[in-house]
Amino acid sequence: MILKEDIEHLKDLARVSASTRVGRGGKFSKKETEKLAKDLGEILGYVDQLKKTDVSNAPEITHALEGVINVFRKDESNKYNPEDLIKAFPEKENNYIKVQFIL
Amino acid sequence: MIITEFHDALKNKKTSAREIVISYLDKIKKENSGLNAYLEVFEENALNQAKETDERIASGETPGELWGVPIAIKDNILIRGKIASAASKILGNYVASYDAHVVEKLKKAGAIFLGRTNMDEFAMGSSTENSAYGPAKNPRDLSRVPGGSSGGSAAAVASGLAMAALGSDTGGSIRQPAAFCGVVGLKPTYGAVSRSGLIAMASSLDQIGPIAQTVEDAEILFNAIRGKDEMDSTSIGYPEHDTRRATVKTIGIPKEYFREARLPDGQGLDAKIKQSIDETIKKLSKKYEVREISLPHTADALACYYIIMPAEVSSNMARFDGIRYGRRTEGDDLISTYKKSRGEGLGLEVQRRILLGTYVLSAGYYDAYYSWAQKVRTLVKDDFTKAFSEIDVIVGPTVPAPPFKIGEKIDDPLAMYLSDIYTIPANLAGVPALTLSNGVQLIAPHFEEASLFEAGKSIEHD
Numbered sequence: 321m322i323l324k325e326d327i328e329h330l331k332d333l334a335r336v337s338a339s340t341r342v343g344r345g346g347k348f349s350k351k352e353t354e355k356l357a358k359d360l361g362e363i364l365g366y367v368d369q370l371k372k373t374d375v376s377n378a379p380e381i382t383h384a385l386e387g388v389i390n391v392f393r394k395d396e397s398n399k400y401n402p403e404d405l406i407k408a409f410p411e412k413e414n415n416y417i418k419v420q421f422i423l
Numbered sequence: 424m425i426i427t428e429f430h431d432a433l434k435n436k437k438t439s440a441r442e443i444v445i446s447y448l449d450k451i452k453k454e455n456s457g458l459n460a461y462l463e464v465f466e467e468n469a470l471n472q473a474k475e476t477d478e479r480i481a482s483g484e485t486p487g488e489l490w491g492v493p494i495a496i497k498d499n500i501l502i503r504g505k506i507a508s509a510a511s512k513i514l515g516n517y518v519a520s521y522d523a524h525v526v527e528k529l530k531k532a533g534a535i536f537l538g539r540t541n542m543d544e545f546a547m548g549s550s551t552e553n554s555a556y557g558p559a560k561n562p563r564d565l566s567r568v569p570g571g572s573s574g575g576s577a578a579a580v581a582s583g584l585a586m587a588a589l590g591s592d593t594g595g596s597i598r599q600p601a602a603f604c605g606v607v608g609l610k611p612t613y614g615a616v617s618r619s620g621l622i623a624m625a626s627s628l629d630q631i632g633p634i635a636q637t638v639e640d641a642e643i644l645f646n647a648i649r650g651k652d653e654m655d656s657t658s659i660g661y662p663e664h665d666t667r668r669a670t671v672k673t674i675g676i677p678k679e680y681f682r683e684a685r686l687p688d689g690q691g692l693d694a695k696i697k698q699s700i701d702e703t704i705k706k707l708s709k710k711y712e713v714r715e716i717s718l719p720h721t722a723d724a725l726a727c728y729y730i731i732m733p734a735e736v737s738s739n740m741a742r743f744d745g746i747r748y749g750r751r752t753e754g755d756d757l758i759s760t761y762k763k764s765r766g767e768g769l770g771l772e773v774q775r776r777i778l779l780g781t782y783v784l785s786a787g788y789y790d791a792y793y794s795w796a797q798k799v800r801t802l803v804k805d806d807f808t809k810a811f812s813e814i815d816v817i818v819g820p821t822v823p824a825p826p827f828k829i830g831e832k833i834d835d836p837l838a839m840y841l842s843d844i845y846t847i848p849a850n851l852a853g854v855p856a857l858t859l860s861n862g863v864q865l866i867a868p869h870f871e872e873a874s875l876f877e878a879g880k881s882i883e884h885d
Contacts, residue, residue, distance in 0.1 A: 327778065334737060334781040335744070335761040336774050352771075360779055362837050367726040367792070375798035384613050384627070384804060384853025385869055391656035398654075404503075404520030410751035419746060420757045 322361045327353050426492050426586060426640040433486050440476035440491030440535065443586075444469050447493045447537055451584050459559045460569075460578040462498055463506065464538035469493065472535045488643055490533035495585035497576050498539040499546055500631065501620040502526050509622045510554040511544045513749045513768025523620020524655065525589060525631050525648040532647045537585055541575030544770045546596055546624045547736070548572050549842045552833050553772045560829070561604060567826040570600030576634045577604040587635040587644055591621055593628045594728055595821070595846025598858035601634055602821035605860045607641045607879070608634045610846075612869045613853030614659040616645075617652030625735035626657075628728075628850040638859065638879035645872060662870055671874045674707050675716035675814030680845060693824045696862060700820055703863045706885045707818065707878070714814055718806040723799050724848040729840060730783050730796035731851075737780025740773065775836065804852040807868070816878045817866040820845050821858045859883065 331337040411418040424432075424443070432438040448466055455461050476491045496502060499509040501519035503526075508514040522530065529536075543553035551559040551574025561569040562582035569578040573590030577600035580588050590597040592610035601608025609632045616631045623629060633644035651660040681692060681700075707713055745751035745764025752763040766774070783792035810817065822842055832839045849856035849866050856866045857875040859882060867874040 322782075326782075330778045330781050330785075331762075333785070334774075334777045335758070336765045336769065336777055337762045356775060356778065359775060359836050360782065363729060363779060363840075364782075366837055367729050367796075370723060370726045370730070370795055370799055371791075373720070373723050373799055373802065375795060375802070378798040378801040378805075380794055380797035381800040381804065384851070385659070388614070388657075388659065393653060393656075400521050404518075405748075408517065408520060408748035410745060410747075410749070417747060420753075420760060422757055 322357045322364065324353050324357050327357050327360070424586065425636050426489070426643055427637075429492060429586065430486070430488055430490075433480070433491055436480070439480075440473035441470070443491060444473040444493055444535060444537075447584065447586070451537065454582060454584060457560065457565060458562060458578050458582060458584070459541055459557050460575045460582065460584055461495065461538040462508070462510065462541050462556055462575070465505065465536055469535050469537055476533060476535070487533050489529065489647055492534045493537045493586050494529065494534045495537050495540045495576055495579045495588040496526065497573050497588070497590045498542050499591060499622040500526060500589055501622075502536060502539070505539065507539070507622065508555075509545045510542045510556055511769065511773070512555045513743050513745070513764065514622075515555070515750060517749050519620075521620060523631075524617035524652045526620060528648050528650075534647075540573070540579055540588060543572035543574070543596075544773050545622065545740070546572040546591055546593055547772050547776055549595070549599055549839050550827070550829075550832065551575060551600075552829065553770055555770055558829055561826050563605060564826070566828055568603065568829055570603030570822075570826065572596040572600075573608075573634065574600045574603075577601050577606055577608065580604070580606045580634050580636060587633060587640055589631060589644075589648075590634050591624075591629055591631050592846075592850065593624045594732060594850050595843040597632045597634060598821050598846050598856060598864060599842060601858040601860075602862040602864075603826040605862075606634055606636060607638055607860055608632065608858045609641045609645055609872070609875070610849060610856045611645060611649065611872060612855045613850075614657050615649045615661055615855070615870065615872070617650070617655040617658040619652055619654035623739045625732045626739060627735060628732065630850075636860075638857070638876055638883050641857070642872075642876045670871070671711060671815045671878050673712045673714055673814040674704075674878070675714055675810055675817045676704060677718040677721065677810070677817060677819055678715050679718050679721040680819040691823070692820060695825070696820050696822070699861055700818070700863060703861065703882055704818060706882060710881060711878075716810045716814060716817070718810060718848065720799065720803045720806050721844075721848060724803045724851055725841070725844050727796045727799040727803060728843070728847045728851060729779075730792050731800065733776040733780035734784050734793050735780070736776045737778075737784065740769070740777050743768065772836070800851050803848055807848070807852045807854055807866075811868040815867065815871075816874050818878075819864050819866070821862050821864040822846075
């Protein structure tokens with residue numbers, strides 16, 4: 321069972337507390353929170369059927385393919401053009417991303 | 424027109440790239456407003472590319488197999504200089520700063536990009552109704568969904584608005600819309616195709632693949648996009664010597680796909696779909712040995728997926744915070760800027776999955792959900808390993824029911840998720856799977872796409 325308070329906490333953790341509708345001042349409506357709690361409760365209720373599966377002899381999967389090994393490469397900058405990345409900044413000053421105070 | 428026919432016509436100078444591109448652009452102009460398959464059409468680029476192709480042929484060059492082939496690209500695959508929005512508001516103004524590896528390969532192969540196609544936002548959905556830019560429609564019946572998440576790509580190919588297309592498949596997002604629209608769709612072996620430049624949903628499951636009109640066309644596109652890429656460390660050099668080998672002798676029919684789908688809504692496999700599978704099996708039994716097999720963890724796969732997928736989603740979606748690119752909505756402080764940018768920029772289904780993923784990864788819940796699901800995933804994979812020790816190709820349905828009405832399942836996420844029951848196991852096990860235009864799904868061992876193409880063509884031509 322997922323409570324409305326759980327949803328509030330999850331929203332904080334996941335940094336998604338605004339409404340899907342623009343201009344709501346950063347909040348889910350009460351109704352949306354209730355609907356989300358109901359949906360999540362149902363989905364978790366469904367996936368709970370897994371608890372019946374015997375996993376005592378199954379290791380956690382690490383990769384779907386056999387025999388794959390970790391890939392390394394030299395720590396060198398890649399071929400991409402930084403100007404395109406800078407152009408995509410929502411707000412900038414010279415070539416720096418502009419953000420609000422962090423501390 | 425299909426790729427192989429067009430290639431012959433182009434080679435023999437019976438048509439030109441310009442002629443074919445203009446014919447597609449005209450059809451898109453007439454029909455796209457009703458289907459909403461394309462979010463944007465690259466008219467000028469396509470015409471320029473066509474001109475270049477024709478000039479090269481006129482100068483005496485022999486055209487390659489994909490020269491001039493007009494292709495649609497799902498909106499979560501990056502084309503440099505073009506918007507790639509993943510059908511989300513948060514990336515509505517995001518211009519791709521590089522080409523996806525598959526796009527780079529297709530450009531080199533001479534293909535022409537017609538436009539970017541509609542999809543469920545960030546590939547999360549089974550109907551294309553979760554697009555921030557309105558739902559795409561099923562060309563066979565405009566009141567019904569084309570499937571998803573690659574619904575725009577499937578609808579474009581099915582309605583003749585593209586010769587072929589690229590989609591992405593995390594839990595069935597290529598195969599389910601292919602089945603709903605009556606076209607061919609391939610989810611390749613995990614690692615066969617580079618994911619570089621694909622906007623990530625669930626990285627251990629995502630694969631890019633072709634949507635086409637015939638099995639042979641899908642094979643041509645797959646061969647053009649596969650291969651190791653240093654920008655995706657999970658991509659693997661495809662075993663070249665194996666690609667043309669014909670190996671199919673035995674077909675396996677998983678009893679769980681027919682008898683006990685164990686859908687929580689109590690419904691089993693649709694009677695008409697079952698009939699079409701039965702007819703296919705009858706055809707196959709003339710040529711191959713057909714045997715019943717068991718994939719005991721079929722029903723567990725769906726539950727397992729709805730833990731692993733949202734967990735990976737919640738992690739992958741953290742990068743969309745309005746700071747480095749995409750849309751930013753300024754708040755009073757940095758935290759509220761994150762929340763506002765994500766809250767206003769992301770749709771409800773995306774937020775639902777982020778919250779679900781955050782929940783199953785939370786301290787105290789990790790062992791009960793994520794760790795448990797990773798163990799079940801091993802069992803699902805072992806089912807396939809065991810089955811493929813006896814048989815070469817698995818045959819079954821792609822979807823449990825025909826396309827539903829637009830709006831029918833939008834308020835019931837669980838019912839929507841259930842339409843992926845037959846497609847998810849292949850993603851969890853990393854095995855390749857091919858959906859044919861009659862809705863039949865074929866599944867083969869890792870890197871045995873050749874077996875899928877062989878069996879697929881045999882069904883198609885019978």
